[in-house]
Amino acid sequence: MTMFASRRVAIAFGRVLHEVRQRRGLSQDELAALCDFDRTYPSMLERGLRGPSLAMIFRLSDGLGLNPTVLVVMTRDELLSQRQEGVSLEEGA
Amino acid sequence: MIASQTSTKDPFNRLPRVFGQLLTNERRQRKITEDDLALAVGLSGSAAVVEIESGAAEPTLTQFFRIASVVGKAPTLLLIDVINSWRSEPSEIFRRSRPHDFAHLYRLGYLQRPGDFRELGAAYNSVAEASRMAERINVERRARRHPLIDTISVYVRLDSLWLESAEIQMAREGA
Numbered sequence: 001m002t003m004f005a006s007r008r009v010a011i012a013f014g015r016v017l018h019e020v021r022q023r024r025g026l027s028q029d030e031l032a033a034l035c036d037f038d039r040t041y042p043s044m045l046e047r048g049l050r051g052p053s054l055a056m057i058f059r060l061s062d063g064l065g066l067n068p069t070v071l072v073v074m075t076r077d078e079l080l081s082q083r084q085e086g087v088s089l090e091e092g093a
Numbered sequence: 094m095i096a097s098q099t100s101t102k103d104p105f106n107r108l109p110r111v112f113g114q115l116l117t118n119e120r121r122q123r124k125i126t127e128d129d130l131a132l133a134v135g136l137s138g139s140a141a142v143v144e145i146e147s148g149a150a151e152p153t154l155t156q157f158f159r160i161a162s163v164v165g166k167a168p169t170l171l172l173i174d175v176i177n178s179w180r181s182e183p184s185e186i187f188r189r190s191r192p193h194d195f196a197h198l199y200r201l202g203y204l205q206r207p208g209d210f211r212e213l214g215a216a217y218n219s220v221a222e223a224s225r226m227a228e229r230i231n232v233e234r235r236a237r238r239h240p241l242i243d244t245i246s247v248y249v250r251l252d253s254l255w256l257e258s259a260e261i262q263m264a265r266e267g268a
Contacts, residue, residue, distance in 0.1 A: 009155040051153045054175070055108040062105075069172050075154065076168060 011048035012078040016071060017060065018046045024064055034063035104179070110148030111179045115171075117146045119164040134159040169247060170220070173198070199223040201230070202244040212246060220245060 021031055021042070028042040035042075037059070044050040045060075052060065061068040120130055120142075127139035127146075134156055136142060144150035152160060161168040201223055202212040213230075217223040227242045234241055 006153065006155040009153075009158065013154055051155055053151045053153055054112055054157055055105050055151055057154065058108055058179075059105050068176060069169050072154070072157075072168055072172050076158070 006051055007048070008079060008082065009075065010045075010051040012082065013052055013071070013075045014046045014048040016074040016078055017042070020064055020066070020071070020074070021046075026064075031060070031063055035059045108175070108179060109145075109151035112151065112175050113146040113148040115174055115178055116160060116164075119166070119171075120146075123164055125163065130160075130163060133163045167247075173247070198248050200246045200248065201227050201242045202246050203240045203242045204244075205240055210244075213242070216248070 021028070026034070028046070029039050031037075031042045032039040041050070045052060045056075057071055058068050061071055064071075120127075125133075127142040130136070131138050131142050134142075136145075136156070141150070145152055145156075157171070158168055161171040164171070166174075199217045199220060199222070200212050200215070201217075202210055205211050215226070217226060223245045227245070231241045
């Protein structure tokens, strides 16, 4: 069983969020306003400084006009592509 | 506090409880103890599992991935279960705006030969329904010595675009 390390997941999610937000043509402030977040929260997420909870993923998805599965699938793909590049994803790595 | 709105009417506030109930069901079905789950997911102990299952705490994305792995489900499938349970509860917003996001999710398929994956045309609304149908179809396929159906593909609506035809614009303006 792969135990994705929390930090790796946060970084992968941050990359995905950054990409999706930019594709949607939204600024971090606009995304924060759409999701009713503190304006610093999207930035913390995108830099991998915070890991999202399940409810936060749903709120973000709603703000971005996406199905929540999109962010989860893209994050998992990002993690798996890191593993293919030889990055260890295990806890403690 | 991150989200500035935490009204009890906020549908997102129901998510931890919905997820907790699903987790309890999945864990009991698989006869996994709270202690075993805590150990496998990397939680501090069974009390942390109780908190998540009661909806008092919600999992991080990392924990969600680990929980999916422990209960033997693809994260996407577990998430779809969460979404379906969440949306099945009364909520004006989501009943009105997204009535059929998840219709016809599951299709049956098989490998005809290496590199040649085939899918049947019909779509089903649940894994259970698709599995039942696969068993029935496989009886005939086995008799004919055709490759057996061994895969359920999951389709999720990932995104949507506005159609911008003149007719639709007129309808929108008239609405």
